[in-house]
Amino acid sequence: MKILHLPLWIPTKADIQLGNFIHQQIQVTEIDHEIYTLSFLSSSNSSKIEFVFNSKNSLTVFYPKFSNKALTFLYFLLASKKATTYIKREHKFDLIHCHVAGRNLWIAKTFFKTIPVVLSEHWSGFINGNFDKYSNFKKSILLNYINSCDAVVSVSEFLSEGLKRAGVKKSIKTIGNIIDVKEKKSSNDKSEVHFLVVADLVDQIKNISGVIRAIAKIKLEDKIVSLSIVGDGTDKNKLAQLVNDLNLSHKIKFLGRLSQEQVQEEILKTDCTIVNSNFETFSMVVLETIFTGNPVICTKCGAPEQFINENNGILIEKGDTVALTEAIEYFALNCRNFNPEEVRNSLKNNYRKEVIQEKLNKLYSSI
Numbered sequence: 001m002k003i004l005h006l007p008l009w010i011p012t013k014a015d016i017q018l019g020n021f022i023h024q025q026i027q028v029t030e031i032d033h034e035i036y037t038l039s040f041l042s043s044s045n046s047s048k049i050e051f052v053f054n055s056k057n058s059l060t061v062f063y064p065k066f067s068n069k070a071l072t073f074l075y076f077l078l079a080s081k082k083a084t085t086y087i088k089r090e091h092k093f094d095l096i097h098c099h100v101a102g103r104n105l106w107i108a109k110t111f112f113k114t115i116p117v118v119l120s121e122h123w124s125g126f127i128n129g130n131f132d133k134y135s136n137f138k139k140s141i142l143l144n145y146i147n148s149c150d151a152v153v154s155v156s157e158f159l160s161e162g163l164k165r166a167g168v169k170k171s172i173k174t175i176g177n178i179i180d181v182k183e184k185k186s187s188n189d190k191s192e193v194h195f196l197v198v199a200d201l202v203d204q205i206k207n208i209s210g211v212i213r214a215i216a217k218i219k220l221e222d223k224i225v226s227l228s229i230v231g232d233g234t235d236k237n238k239l240a241q242l243v244n245d246l247n248l249s250h251k252i253k254f255l256g257r258l259s260q261e262q263v264q265e266e267i268l269k270t271d272c273t274i275v276n277s278n279f280e281t282f283s284m285v286v287l288e289t290i291f292t293g294n295p296v297i298c299t300k301c302g303a304p305e306q307f308i309n310e311n312n313g314i315l316i317e318k319g320d321t322v323a324l325t326e327a328i329e330y331f332a333l334n335c336r337n338f339n340p341e342e343v344r345n346s347l348k349n350n351y352r353k354e355v356i357q358e359k360l361n362k363l364y365s366s367i
Helices: 020-029 069-090 103-111 136-147 157-166 208-217 236-245 260-269 284-292 303-307 321-337 340-344 353-366
Strands: 002-007 034-043 050-055 058-064 095-099 117-121 151-154 172-174 192-198 224-230 252-256 272-275 296-299 313-316
Touching: 002 020, 002 103, 020 034, 020 095, 020 353, 034 069, 058 069, 069 103, 095 103, 103 117, 103 136, 136 157, 151 157, 151 353, 157 172, 157 303, 192 208, 192 260, 192 321, 208 224, 208 236, 208 321, 224 260, 236 252, 260 284, 272 284, 272 321, 284 296, 284 303, 284 340, 296 303, 296 321, 313 321
Parallel strands: 002 034, 002 095, 034 058, 095 117, 117 151, 151 172, 192 224, 192 272, 224 252, 272 296, 296 313
Antiparallel strands: 050 058
């Protein structure tokens, strides 16, 4: 089968982690199918429409970004026409797979009218209220495109419910992200216990400030507690200032955005991952941590709750800094009790490449 992938999110220089999970899913479809990936990216550094061939089967189209949104959109329309004309001349596709609903659905429905379309949805906006902030017109257009797809896939049951509440009428199939990790072999026997946060630094969603304040409250005589924060975002400076104000610079380090492989290395080096989010549609870092062999502290924020049990972590209420502090203290004192192999075995790994590969193949064949 020949498949055209149209991802809305792709890794960029500014955010090398954006859409990594989408890239992994696209890669696994290449095992059994001939694929082509088409992406669009606006850039203030671009003065014209440019084609960048990442490989023989992957094209990113750059187009100018202006302060005038209408002018930027006009260039997007021109870029779409130019790119699809080129691709249709070179390739004939059996299926189009869009990743995250947006302008990619418009491209699929406008330029490839007779080809079946699959949508995989990851966006938390369907559960955190951001979709509701759209105008009625924009919501109606987006829902019409989604409901006209031949199949709709959600990354979790939690997100599926959000899609249904938003007005998606299509039957929704759940296919999770691919989890591919290195395995930790032994637990920590040192006096320092190192915690990890991996998140976009948008405090309203991820509540990183709550983690920082919890670390400030830890007072243990026999254990040193430290924290690494991986990621970047709009609240980076505010969070860094909070660390300074609380005199925690010796305990909390900001590592910036890291590649997927680098994140894996950080998980291996640390003892426990903290997810203090208010909303999560899936939370790859929770599963990556558990299948690596580390426990997690996680809020009851949606999808991750299904993964946490007494053998691999602790669930706490959202926004409860006291409970978070107590959980951090508990892990600091009991981290030796969490055997990496037992943590890994606490969940059945239904997120291996071959499992997701089989689910996608069945979906494609059904269409």
